[in-house]
Amino acid sequence: xxxxxxxxxxxxxxxxERKLAETDHTLDRESADAVLDEINERAVEEALKxxxxxxxxxxxxxxxxxxxxxxxxxxxxxxxxxxIHVSDEALHGSDILATAKVIAAAIGKVxxxxxxxxxxxxxxxxAGAVPALLAELLGMPQLTYAHHVSVEGSAIKVDRxxxxxxxxxxxxxxPAVVSVTEKINEPRYPSFKxxxxxxxxxxxxxxxxxxxxxxxxxxxxxxxxxxxxxxPKPPRTAGEKVEDDGDGGTKIAEYLxxxxxx
Amino acid sequence: MNNxxxxxxxxxxxxxxxxxxxxYGHEYYLKIxxxxxxxxxxxxxxxxxxxxxxxVPEEYDGGGGGIGDLAAVCEELCAAGTPLLLMVVSPAxxxxxxxxxxxxxxxxxxxxxxxxxxxxxAFAITEPDAGSNSHKITTTARQDGDDxxxxxxxxxxxxxxxxxxVLVVGRTEDAKTGxxxxxxxxxxxxxxxxxxxxxxxxxxxxDKQFTLFFDNVRLPANALVxxxxxxxxxxxxxxxxxxxxxGAAFSLGLARLALNKATEYxxxxxxxxxxxxxxxxxxxxxxxxxxxxxxxxxxxxxAAALYEAGDDMGAGEAANMAKYAAAEAAVHAVDQAVHxxxxxxxxxxxxxxxxxxxxxxxxxxxxxxxMILNFVAQHSLDLxxxx
Numbered sequence: 001x002x003x004x005x006x007x008x009x010x011x012x013x014x015x016x017e018r019k020l021a022e023t024d025h026t027l028d029r030e031s032a033d034a035v036l037d038e039i040n041e042r043a044v045e046e047a048l049k050x051x052x053x054x055x056x057x058x059x060x061x062x063x064x065x066x067x068x069x070x071x072x073x074x075x076x077x078x079x080x081x082x083x084i085h086v087s088d089e090a091l092h093g094s095d096i097l098a099t100a101k102v103i104a105a106a107i108g109k110v111x112x113x114x115x116x117x118x119x120x121x122x123x124x125x126x127a128g129a130v131p132a133l134l135a136e137l138l139g140m141p142q143l144t145y146a147h148h149v150s151v152e153g154s155a156i157k158v159d160r161x162x163x164x165x166x167x168x169x170x171x172x173x174x175p176a177v178v179s180v181t182e183k184i185n186e187p188r189y190p191s192f193k194x195x196x197x198x199x200x201x202x203x204x205x206x207x208x209x210x211x212x213x214x215x216x217x218x219x220x221x222x223x224x225x226x227x228x229x230x231x232p233k234p235p236r237t238a239g240e241k242v243e244d245d246g247d248g249g250t251k252i253a254e255y256l257x258x259x260x261x262x
Numbered sequence: 263m264n265n266x267x268x269x270x271x272x273x274x275x276x277x278x279x280x281x282x283x284x285x286y287g288h289e290y291y292l293k294i295x296x297x298x299x300x301x302x303x304x305x306x307x308x309x310x311x312x313x314x315x316x317x318v319p320e321e322y323d324g325g326g327g328g329i330g331d332l333a334a335v336c337e338e339l340c341a342a343g344t345p346l347l348l349m350v351v352s353p354a355x356x357x358x359x360x361x362x363x364x365x366x367x368x369x370x371x372x373x374x375x376x377x378x379x380x381x382x383x384a385f386a387i388t389e390p391d392a393g394s395n396s397h398k399i400t401t402t403a404r405q406d407g408d409d410x411x412x413x414x415x416x417x418x419x420x421x422x423x424x425x426x427x428v429l430v431v432g433r434t435e436d437a438k439t440g441x442x443x444x445x446x447x448x449x450x451x452x453x454x455x456x457x458x459x460x461x462x463x464x465x466x467x468x469d470k471q472f473t474l475f476f477d478n479v480r481l482p483a484n485a486l487v488x489x490x491x492x493x494x495x496x497x498x499x500x501x502x503x504x505x506x507x508x509g510a511a512f513s514l515g516l517a518r519l520a521l522n523k524a525t526e527y528x529x530x531x532x533x534x535x536x537x538x539x540x541x542x543x544x545x546x547x548x549x550x551x552x553x554x555x556x557x558x559x560x561x562x563x564x565a566a567a568l569y570e571a572g573d574d575m576g577a578g579e580a581a582n583m584a585k586y587a588a589a590e591a592a593v594h595a596v597d598q599a600v601h602x603x604x605x606x607x608x609x610x611x612x613x614x615x616x617x618x619x620x621x622x623x624x625x626x627x628x629x630x631x632x633m634i635l636n637f638v639a640q641h642s643l644d645l646x647x648x649x
Contacts, residue, residue: 005592010300073270073274074274077274077278167452189278189282189311190274190311191310191311191312191313192279192311192312192313192315192316192325192327192331193273193312195271195274195278196271196325196326196327198271198274199270199271
């Protein structure tokens with residue numbers, strides 16, 4: 001039986017206009033529709049596939065404000081068994097170090113974890129470092145940027161794919177931390193029965209204090225990095241028009257050379 | 263409905279179905295429809311996710327939800343550009359009639375497969391010489407030993423080529439009085455003597471229309487829905503409210519699809535330095551359509567809630583009004599969406615021209631706008647009957 005914890009995060013929908021709050025430059029969660037980050041759907045899907053191939057239990061773990069219950073519910077409706085929701089005002093503005101600490105402490109509440117699956121990076125913060133930090137804190141091997149995962153007994157094999165290094169074959173003993181890329185799978189849609197069952201599945205809500213952490217270790221005031229200024233992306237400017245007088249190809253090449261693209 | 267917010271589960275269902283439909287999308291649907299194909303993979307995948315069987319009772323492996331859930335699925339698929347016309351017929355009418363009045367054997371045989379969407383069943387009531395006047399139905403079943411022998415003709419029957427069987431509304435001679443009374447039969451589409459001819463239609467749809475001929479179609483005793491013909495009239499009425507609620511949901515989804523296309527276009531199309539949506543000549547008609555859609559949706563939800571609460575008469579009035587309002591909203595929405603797009607509104611690429619005839623169907627079927635107004639005049643206003 002594989003005991004899996006999947007990390008899920010609620011993020012602003014990438015289709016909506018995303019912005020930072022004017023007061024403290026943290027994410028303005030009210031300005032956009034909140035959804036379960038798509039990469040987390042893939043992480044949940046991978047966990048469910050491992051569970052369905054043998055035996056297992058899938059716990060989703062979410063750190064986020066109260067309304068993140070919607071993202072948790074989505075993961076449960078896909079088929080996860082239960083959830084842990086760490087919600088605490090003190091967490092507002094936490095950096096990745098604090099976030100990883102909180103997640104590590106929450107994973108400590110689940111007995112006998114074999115595998116932690118995360119998305120490689122969120123579509124809002126996008127630091128892409130939480131899985132690695134978490135593995136260090138938990139003392140587990142990290143197998144990141146997975147586009148293929150297989151669990152064989154007490155071992156896990158991962159094909160890691162990055163733009164710089166190509167494909168690397170990784171292998172480790174469980175327990176381990178895996179992060180997946182968007183190539184890993186196509187997440188399932190929640191079935192009607194899954195949707196109806198989701199509300200009845202147990203969701204344990206924890207605060208920072210419940211995790212044995214000090215509020216002084218988390219939150220905006222204790223972050224190692226600060227955002228001093230933020231400006232919206234400048235609007236797209238009109239493109240350059242090239243008239244094709246038979247030398248259109250040459251002009252395009254010249255433009256690309258000018259941009260140092262070729 | 264005790265308040266005006268749908269349950270969390272209903273909202274999650276809508277979201278899941280809309281996302282699922284969007285994976286296929288309107289372009290996929292139109293391509294298949296224009297090629298004369300069927301959206302089988304869409305139907306099958308939706309079926310496996312339990313979306314086609316949301317209203318089938320749990321003891322037959324269904325979702326155990328109600329007509330409101332099924333209507334939500336229907337509406338969201340239409341809004342995503344992937345209308346499944348047979349939802350109005352197969353799970354909503356046939357599934358409901360069998361679940362409420364079928365014999366245990368019929369339930370065991372059909373319902374688990376309605377639950378998974380594995381089976382599709384067409385529904386045949388309209389006849390060339392009867393139209394909306396179901397008293398004039400002439401398709402007749404004669405008892406021959408234990409068998410039934412069916413003769414007659416039906417017209418404008420949807421999706422018969424995709425269906426394993428057709429639920430046929432016919433008549434049979436009452437043993438005691440000798441009078442003809444209604445009877446519903448499940449007729450396999452491969453039965454000898456059964457013939458379906460497709461009717462060429464100027465509608466871009468992945469589901470075709472058929473004329474049916476029954477020429478001495480011999481059916482076993484258990485083809486009759488229920489233990490006897492006594493419940494036939496109740497069976498018929500049991501199917502009509504779900505049909506209207508689903509018809510309303512279908513129109514609502516298409517109206518949303520058209521309005522979405524129009525608002526997107528109005529936001530992005532720039533003329534004289536401003537998006538055309540900033541002009542009230544464009545914005546107000548779209549806002550009006552939003553109002554129409556929301557009103558029709560509210561009435562559809564009311565009809566579903568009353569039906570689920572067992573108030574068939576109350577549901578009948580609401581379902582008729584919802585179907586009327588939703589069809590009008592859809593026709594207005596598509597017309598205004600075409601207009602908002604200018605010439606592009608009729609360009610194949612935008613898929614709106616194809617919707618003109620598709621939403622027009624909602625004013626005619628499953629019951630015409632005028633028949634609904636007759637119902638409202640007679641039952642809601644207590645005016646004298648006109649026909």
